Amino acid sequence: xxxxxxxxxxxxxxxxxxxxxxxxxxxxxxxxxxxxxxxxxxxxxxxxxxxxxxxxxxxxxxxxxxxxxxxxxxxxxxxxxxxxxxxxxxx
Numbered sequence: 001x002x003x004x005x006x007x008x009x010x011x012x013x014x015x016x017x018x019x020x021x022x023x024x025x026x027x028x029x030x031x032x033x034x035x036x037x038x039x040x041x042x043x044x045x046x047x048x049x050x051x052x053x054x055x056x057x058x059x060x061x062x063x064x065x066x067x068x069x070x071x072x073x074x075x076x077x078x079x080x081x082x083x084x085x086x087x088x089x090x091x
Contacts, residue, residue, distance in 0.1 A: 023041045
């Protein structure tokens with residue numbers, strides 16, 4: 001199973017007119033067979049098969065230039081001998 005978004009050259013938020021236009025463009029380019037292009041269009045035109053394609057072929061955006069997440073958690077050294085065992089007794 002090939003990625004229909006890659007075959008047609010559309011994003012995951014493309015609507016049906018954009019998919020049809022991309023289909024004709026893909027047929028002109030002749031990078032894929034007409035059968036692959038027709039199957040990709042059919043898959044993206046039906047909501048159920050399109051949902052399956054969205055999960056099978058997720059498209060990740062580029063994360064270049066974004067700052068990584070930084071934790072705000074501060075570690076604290078605890079001496080186990082200073083813990084009062086009676087304070088935490090919940091029984």
